[in-house]
Amino acid sequence: MLRATSNSLTKASAWKNTAIYSSVRNYATPSATPAPASDNKEKPSLSQRLGGTGRGKIMEGSSDPFASFLANAKKPRNNNNNNRNGTFTPRNRKPQQSEDQFADAPEQPKQQQQQRPRNENNRNNNSKNRNNRQNRQNEKQNVEGAPAADQSNTTTTNNNKRNNKNNRNNAQNGGKKMNLRRSQQPQEIRTRRATTFIDKDIDWASFETTTLSVEAPETQVAATEKDSDELVLKDAQGDYGRYISTGSDLTWPPMIQGETLSTLVGSNPTFDLQQKTAFMAAVTKAINVAKDKQKYKLVAFPEPPPVSPEQLADATRLFARPVNFIQSISKAEQAPETSKPEVAFVGRSNVGKSTLINNLTNNSRLVKTSNRPGHTRLLNFFDVGRQITLVDMPGYGFKSKEEWGDLILEYLSTRKQLKRLFMLIDPVAGLKETDMQLMSHLDKQALSYQVILTKRDRLSKEAFAASKAEIEKYLVENAICCYPQLLVTGKQRSSKFNDNEVVANEMAKVKWAIVNATGITVHPPTKKTIK
Ligand SMILES: Nc1nc2c(ncn2[C@@H]2O[C@H](COP(=O)(O)OP(=O)(O)OP(=O)(O)O)[C@@H](O)[C@H]2O)c(=O)[nH]1
Ligand SMILES: [Mg+2]
Numbered sequence: 001m002l003r004a005t006s007n008s009l010t011k012a013s014a015w016k017n018t019a020i021y022s023s024v025r026n027y028a029t030p031s032a033t034p035a036p037a038s039d040n041k042e043k044p045s046l047s048q049r050l051g052g053t054g055r056g057k058i059m060e061g062s063s064d065p066f067a068s069f070l071a072n073a074k075k076p077r078n079n080n081n082n083n084r085n086g087t088f089t090p091r092n093r094k095p096q097q098s099e100d101q102f103a104d105a106p107e108q109p110k111q112q113q114q115q116r117p118r119n120e121n122n123r124n125n126n127s128k129n130r131n132n133r134q135n136r137q138n139e140k141q142n143v144e145g146a147p148a149a150d151q152s153n154t155t156t157t158n159n160n161k162r163n164n165k166n167n168r169n170n171a172q173n174g175g176k177k178m179n180l181r182r183s184q185q186p187q188e189i190r191t192r193r194a195t196t197f198i199d200k201d202i203d204w205a206s207f208e209t210t211t212l213s214v215e216a217p218e219t220q221v222a223a224t225e226k227d228s229d230e231l232v233l234k235d236a237q238g239d240y241g242r243y244i245s246t247g248s249d250l251t252w253p254p255m256i257q258g259e260t261l262s263t264l265v266g267s268n269p270t271f272d273l274q275q276k277t278a279f280m281a282a283v284t285k286a287i288n289v290a291k292d293k294q295k296y297k298l299v300a301f302p303e304p305p306p307v308s309p310e311q312l313a314d315a316t317r318l319f320a321r322p323v324n325f326i327q328s329i330s331k332a333e334q335a336p337e338t339s340k341p342e343v344a345f346v347g348r349s350n351v352g353k354s355t356l357i358n359n360l361t362n363n364s365r366l367v368k369t370s371n372r373p374g375h376t377r378l379l380n381f382f383d384v385g386r387q388i389t390l391v392d393m394p395g396y397g398f399k400s401k402e403e404w405g406d407l408i409l410e411y412l413s414t415r416k417q418l419k420r421l422f423m424l425i426d427p428v429a430g431l432k433e434t435d436m437q438l439m440s441h442l443d444k445q446a447l448s449y450q451v452i453l454t455k456r457d458r459l460s461k462e463a464f465a466a467s468k469a470e471i472e473k474y475l476v477e478n479a480i481c482c483y484p485q486l487l488v489t490g491k492q493r494s495s496k497f498n499d500n501e502v503v504a505n506e507m508a509k510v511k512w513a514i515v516n517a518t519g520i521t522v523h524p525p526t527k528k529t530i531k
Contacts, residue, residue, distance in 0.1 A: 318515060344422070346422070349399050361390075419517045420513075424454050431474055436474070454489050
């Protein structure tokens with residue numbers, strides 16, 4: 001078991017041994033060793049540096065991310081082996097860890113066995129198929145991240161089509177059903193050591209160095225109309241929308257907590273220095289014009305307006321359009337180059353991410369699902385109606401692997417097309433430590449996310465309401481970039497708990513939330529569809 005409380009480990013060193021730390025270190029806070037808290041007190045605050053009066057807060061226990069960003073912004077980032085500090089860090093090298101830290105993680109040989117062929121179709125095809133060589137070649141391409149869609153161009157026979165279908169499934173599931181000889185497997189796969197990406201045994205909260213809080217709307221002091229006008233951040237509609245992305249229909253409240261934003265902006269590497277500087281200058285100005293600075297705090301989350309029948313119809317129309325698998329990737333830089341807005345689904349393994357994508361698109365065969373946790377192993381991209389992209393992700397927590405966590409975090413940190421992350425939570429299990437840890441990470445990265453409660457059909461009305469209330473309470477008290485409205489999904493089936501009509505309505509709301517997050521206008525129906 002992973003023991004963060006082990007005497008041999010200090011808290012700080014345990015934190016450094018985690019995947020999320022190493023990812024944050026590489027993408028968010030370039031300095032390898034955070035400066036001690038005492039050092040930070042000496043520095044001028046962020047808003048002071050920007051000409052303000054010093055409300056910008058220096059993060060305790062780590063270097064100011066904005067300062068780090070300034071220091072390192074010009075340095076080219078090498079994705080291979082060199083980190084931003086110019087120090088050599090082999091990509092697969094693990095952070096130092098004590099021998100027993102990942103003692104529960106299965107060693108690699110077991111993993112290799114899992115990746116040996118288990119696909120009935122594949123095996124049959126391989127024994128009978130005269131196009132074995134082509135089949136193997138296709139599989140190899142899959143492993144290397146080649147888009148499955150491209151492979152369909154090469155199909156000429158039925159056998160080949162079957163092979164491609166298998167290969168596509170292989171691609172989506174991380175090559176799990178590969179029929180490669182050991183010597184053909186990429187070195188990277190063979191040498192990996194299985195472990196979980198965020199482990200529940202770690203007391204993550206104790207490693208927090210920054211406290212970001214949200215005040216409930218009732219406790220806020222109303223601004224005068226003039227102040228409000230001055231405080232409105234017009235820039236929010238532009239490049240900075242992502243920091244406070246709430247969808248096109250929402251009006252963001254006039255005041256924003258400068259401390260929170262300075263932390264968020266500073267730690268988000270997606271925007272360039274110029275953008276950050278301009279944005280922070282605007283925030284600093286907004287904070288400074290407030291008459292009583294102590295009273296002006298973040299105005300929590302905006303309330304979402306009710307969804308109109310027309311909006312629901314628009315969303316339903318979009319998801320009735322053709323859906324195509326685009327590509328599976330094992331490295332963030334392989335992500336398809338598309339300008340379409342994107343939403344991604346993240347959550348613990350087995351929470352129902354892949355199933356939700358199937359339900360949304362009404363195609364139960366689009367993504368492979370399984371009651372075995374850890375089924376999806378790559379990021380899978382799907383085009384919906386040529387307007388938006390959906391991304392299915394591997395799960396974290398039970399049966400997850402460190403490299404999947406790295407892949408997810410790298411994708412989240414670098415993908416500009418990403419408009420909102422949908423975070424799935426199973427209300428039967430409730431919020432887990434790993435969920436909270438990810439939320440905290442997203443808050444620091446200023447990535448907006450919305451919670452979807454899955455498996456509604458597995459709980460009675462009362463039990464579901466209780467679980468939902470508990471999760472909502474946590475979000476209100478802790479989450480920052482979380483969209484205020486919780487969504488719900490469940491299987492359409494007759495069970496003593498289930499109300500199919502309610503579940504169908506909820507699904508329409510999820511569809512609308514996606515349309516809203518991406519900010520698209522759904523194309524009107526064509527003449528053909530009107531007939
Ligand atoms: N009853 C019920 N079962 C569900 C629901 N959604 C998913 N499941 C089941 O939960 C299991 C896991 O579903 P997946 O969609 O594969 O879960 P995942 O989050 O993609 O899992 P990984 O790929 O392993 O991370 C499957 O057996 C699904 O049938 C739901 O809303 N209700
Ligand atoms: Mg899945």
